[in-house]
Amino acid sequence: MSQESIENLVRGILKEMNGGGAATAASAPASTSGNKATEADYPIAQKHPEWIKTKTGKTMDDITLENALNGNLTPEDLKITPEILKAQGEIATSAGRESISRNFDRAAELTALPDARVLEMYNALRPYRSSKEELMAIADELENQYNAKITADFVREAAEHYEVRKKLKGDN
Numbered sequence: 001m002s003q004e005s006i007e008n009l010v011r012g013i014l015k016e017m018n019g020g021g022a023a024t025a026a027s028a029p030a031s032t033s034g035n036k037a038t039e040a041d042y043p044i045a046q047k048h049p050e051w052i053k054t055k056t057g058k059t060m061d062d063i064t065l066e067n068a069l070n071g072n073l074t075p076e077d078l079k080i081t082p083e084i085l086k087a088q089g090e091i092a093t094s095a096g097r098e099s100i101s102r103n104f105d106r107a108a109e110l111t112a113l114p115d116a117r118v119l120e121m122y123n124a125l126r127p128y129r130s131s132k133e134e135l136m137a138i139a140d141e142l143e144n145q146y147n148a149k150i151t152a153d154f155v156r157e158a159a160e161h162y163e164v165r166k167k168l169k170g171d172n
Contacts, residue, residue: 037090044087051087055079055111082108102150109148125158127167134169135159 041047045060053059058077067073089104110118121138124130130138135155143152162168 036094037087038094039091041087042091042095044084044091051084053081053084055081080111082111085111106148106151106154109142109146109151112146112148113142121155125155127162128169128172131169132159132163135162 085108092101139152139155142148
């Protein structure tokens with residue numbers, strides 16, 4: 001398989017994952033301009049490709065196999081922005097999908113955390129891995145250090161459930 005055909009395959013997969021269409025000039029999603037994204041804005045990649053950019057400002061046009069092979073892309077260049085996640089959440093809310101919307105809101109919050117810390121917190125949330133105090137400390141960190149209130153509340157709720165269900169460290 002040639003480099004060009006691999007690149008076309010990768011771009012096709014990225015387009016499909018984002019609902020079609022390629023990104024062009026970057027501009028802010030509706031949620032950052034004071035408007036709310038709605039069902040009419042879905043799929044974003046097709047209807048508003050200018051909204052799609054990575055955390056470092058790259059567009060889908062920048063995400064190519066050639067750029068990856070040339071070292072012009074880093075893992076940071078592939079990270080999603082909280083703005084596009086919030087726009088996806090607004091679309092979900094508009095469609096009556098509140099649960100999915102909350103998931104997008106939590107994901108948007110987590111973009112502020114270093115990847116390694118997300119993995120540490122994930123492991124700490126596994127049954128029997130943490131005490132209630134350790135989980136509450138994680139919740140405080142999320143809320144106070146990263147302004148991730150939704151996720152902090154989620155961790156606090158998990159700590160309460162773990163306590164009731166005897167899933168905290170030392171309960172096994």
